[in-house]
Amino acid sequence: MNPLKRLGCRRASVLGLLAATVLVTPGTATAAPDTPDTPDTVRASTLGAQAAQSGRYFGTAVAAGRLGDGTYTGILDREFNSVTPENEMKWDTTEPSRGSFNFGPGDQIVNRATSHGQRMRGHTLVWHSQLPGWVGSIRDANTLRGVMNNHITTLMNHYKGRIHSWDVVNEAFADGSSGQLRSSVFRDVLGNGFLEQAFRTARTADPAAKLCYNDYNIEDWNAAKTQGVYRMVRDFKARGVPIDCVGLQAHFGAGGPPGSFQTTLSSFAALGVDVQITELDIAQASPTAYANTVRACMNVTRCTGITVWGIRDSDSWRSGENPLLFDRNGNKKSAYNAALTTLGGTPATTRSAPDAAALPSRYSWSSSGPLIAPKPDSTHNIAGIKDPTVVQYNGKYHVFASTASSSGYNLVYLSFSDWSQAGSATHHYLDRTAIGSGYRAAPQVFYNAPQRLWYLVYQTGNASYSTNPDISNPNGWSAPRNFYSSMPDIIRQNIGSGYWVDMWVICDSANCYLFSSDDNGHLYRSQTTVGQFPNGFTNTVIALQDSKYALFEASNVYKVQDSNQYLLLVEAIGSDGRRYFRSWTTTSLAGSWTQLAASESNPFARANNVSFPAGSWTRDISHGEMIRAGYDQTLTIPSCRLQYLYQGVNPNAGGDYNLLPWRLGLLTQTNPTC
Numbered sequence: 001m002n003p004l005k006r007l008g009c010r011r012a013s014v015l016g017l018l019a020a021t022v023l024v025t026p027g028t029a030t031a032a033p034d035t036p037d038t039p040d041t042v043r044a045s046t047l048g049a050q051a052a053q054s055g056r057y058f059g060t061a062v063a064a065g066r067l068g069d070g071t072y073t074g075i076l077d078r079e080f081n082s083v084t085p086e087n088e089m090k091w092d093t094t095e096p097s098r099g100s101f102n103f104g105p106g107d108q109i110v111n112r113a114t115s116h117g118q119r120m121r122g123h124t125l126v127w128h129s130q131l132p133g134w135v136g137s138i139r140d141a142n143t144l145r146g147v148m149n150n151h152i153t154t155l156m157n158h159y160k161g162r163i164h165s166w167d168v169v170n171e172a173f174a175d176g177s178s179g180q181l182r183s184s185v186f187r188d189v190l191g192n193g194f195l196e197q198a199f200r201t202a203r204t205a206d207p208a209a210k211l212c213y214n215d216y217n218i219e220d221w222n223a224a225k226t227q228g229v230y231r232m233v234r235d236f237k238a239r240g241v242p243i244d245c246v247g248l249q250a251h252f253g254a255g256g257p258p259g260s261f262q263t264t265l266s267s268f269a270a271l272g273v274d275v276q277i278t279e280l281d282i283a284q285a286s287p288t289a290y291a292n293t294v295r296a297c298m299n300v301t302r303c304t305g306i307t308v309w310g311i312r313d314s315d316s317w318r319s320g321e322n323p324l325l326f327d328r329n330g331n332k333k334s335a336y337n338a339a340l341t342t343l344g345g346t347p348a349t350t351r352s353a354p355d356a357a358a359l360p361s362r363y364s365w366s367s368s369g370p371l372i373a374p375k376p377d378s379t380h381n382i383a384g385i386k387d388p389t390v391v392q393y394n395g396k397y398h399v400f401a402s403t404a405s406s407s408g409y410n411l412v413y414l415s416f417s418d419w420s421q422a423g424s425a426t427h428h429y430l431d432r433t434a435i436g437s438g439y440r441a442a443p444q445v446f447y448n449a450p451q452r453l454w455y456l457v458y459q460t461g462n463a464s465y466s467t468n469p470d471i472s473n474p475n476g477w478s479a480p481r482n483f484y485s486s487m488p489d490i491i492r493q494n495i496g497s498g499y500w501v502d503m504w505v506i507c508d509s510a511n512c513y514l515f516s517s518d519d520n521g522h523l524y525r526s527q528t529t530v531g532q533f534p535n536g537f538t539n540t541v542i543a544l545q546d547s548k549y550a551l552f553e554a555s556n557v558y559k560v561q562d563s564n565q566y567l568l569l570v571e572a573i574g575s576d577g578r579r580y581f582r583s584w585t586t587t588s589l590a591g592s593w594t595q596l597a598a599s600e601s602n603p604f605a606r607a608n609n610v611s612f613p614a615g616s617w618t619r620d621i622s623h624g625e626m627i628r629a630g631y632d633q634t635l636t637i638p639s640c641r642l643q644y645l646y647q648g649v650n651p652n653a654g655g656d657y658n659l660l661p662w663r664l665g666l667l668t669q670t671n672p673t674c
């Protein structure tokens with residue numbers, strides 16, 4: 001029988017079945033001998049990762065001009081999972097003259113944050129300060145209203161889907177005892193109604209973004225200014241004017257927050273809005289003052305995140321007061337430890353080395369949009385690109401993937417230096433090389449260092465491989481050879497009506513192991529020595545078993561860098577019919593596996609722990625590969641800030657499984673523990 005046809009029919013029927021049937025939930029599946037031995041939460045050693053454990057973010061203001069400073073970006077990427085542009089989205093930068101928009105500096109920050117899995121706050125759309133003179137001199141209400149609405153709409157459209165919260169209006173209230181709006185061109189020309197107008201325009205422009213009112217000196221519940229803002233939010237909520245959050249800037253003196261700060265947060269929250277601490281800095285940065293601020297937020301469920309207004313003291317607009325968490329050399333200050341501890345984390349210096357390298361037991365991810373799509377040509381009518389394997393080598397990503405079409409599966413190769421170029425990379429179809437046409441699918445690439453040779457492992461009905469001295473030369477691959485003379489007996493005895501798929505090789509210092517799946521709840525493992533590889537695979541055993549859909553296919557096995565851990569990922573089909581990944585760890589490749597994040601409610605990667613800032617384009621998180629720390633046969637991955645290249649598909653697509661429009665996207669871990 002033609003394996004291409006069998007594969008196509010089988011998968012189509014699985015999907016059909018899923019549409020009509022409630023499946024066994026992996027969480028309740030039997031036959032998994034492993035019980036979790038890791039706690040539900042880990043104490044993280046960075047601000048963002050620890051805040052994420054309670055569903056919050058910990059962010060910072062970022063200045064585009066500092067992004068070339070490695071110390072700055074090192075701290076930024078290690079510690080923070082939300083970013084606010086310090087000045088780059090303000091009106092004087094974004095629309096310096098009427099109708100002429102400049103998104104360059106803002107885009108630089110947004111693109112960088114997105115590619116590092118950091119969320120964005122937008123700051124700010126309507127503000128009396130940093131306002132170009134041409135706006136400030138408008139005296140006609142209709143003109144100013146049109147200008148304001150156009151500014152809001154143009155910025156929000158430009159950044160649509162990439163900003164979690166926008167400061168729609170900033171600092172509109174007066175200091176002092178009035179509790180009224182301050183004088184500004186907006187209030188003076190448009191009247192008090194300009195705020196309502198701005199929020200309504202903003203909701204229309206990007207209905208998915210949270211709309212915030214942001215101000216300073218509104219942290220003290222007893223202040224007239226706080227009460228003025230409170231009355232406005234209460235009025236907005238009563239009349240259905242759209243508002244989702246209040247940003248309290250929290251530029252504090254040396255004493256830190258006022259005693260009533262938590263009352264203020266909870267009082268706003270009780271109106272039905274989120275609260276966020278948006279620009280935190282404290283003169284002299286006393287640890288107690290920072291701890292008190294963070295604690296107030298942690299004590300209020302709807303306090304969803306904290307942003308500090310800069311990274312190092314030398315980056316601060318108040319640099320003379322040393323108000324931030326890092327000194328000018330980038331060292332953590334005692335205020336940093338106080339903030340982290342109050343979030344529930346543990347400063348890194350007190351963690352032992354094995355703990356520091358161990359993988360967390362919960363994961364959250366941010367996904368890119370589709371980065372790689374098929375590029376059909378006159379002889380390749382490709383519908384989907386699937387099953388990617390990827391290594392970084394010589395400054396480039398090298399990606400191999402399955403191509404799916406009505407005539408079955410084959411392989412494609414592409415390379416690029418940056419994910420932003422992935423979509424424009426040339427697709428080299430490997431059926432034109434010695435690998436040949438016919439059923440070839442689910443590739444895995446690695447460099448066999450002892451042999452100085454690249455290997456491409458793939459399925460052909462058997463477990464096959466090709467070799468190449470130069471990964472960048474698609475024509476250098478040898479014709480397929482098989483690892484086994486025929487299907488090992490134990491697989492034949494257990495495969496049932498499944499299929500033998502997704503071969504995967506990993507070596508430790510002595511042995512190489514070949515893992516494979518049978519779409520029938522079994523993960524198999526064979527073994528040979530590093531010296532004998534690629535020959536001599538014997539001792540095939542069942543390495544792990546579960547019910548069919550709970551342990552389906554697409555396994556990956558990796559060595560975790562600087563630890564004695566190995567990580568196993570296996571794709572499952574969930575109760576919703578969608579693909580997702582479960583995970584296990586072990587300290588020995590020939591040993592038994594212990595569950596890590598392995599259920600639908602605590603998955604390794606599933607639609608319910610992935611955010612899609614660029615739009616929710618898939619519900620399946622399916623067959624793919626980790627971005628490795630190296631490229632050799634040990635398949636070593638970093639221990640934190642993981643990235644995973646996966647296949648996803650438009651959830652509304654249906655029909656023939658082989659013709660589904662699979663695309664490749666990149667997950668970035670948003671709760672790293674490093």
Ligand code: 9MR
Nearest residue numbers: 086087123129130170216249279309317
């Ligand atoms: O930190 C910002 C600084 O670089 C600018 O020179 C200044 C100009 O007004 O704005 C600072 O940020 C402000 C923020 O946008 C709104 N709240 C007060 C912040 C500190 O002034």
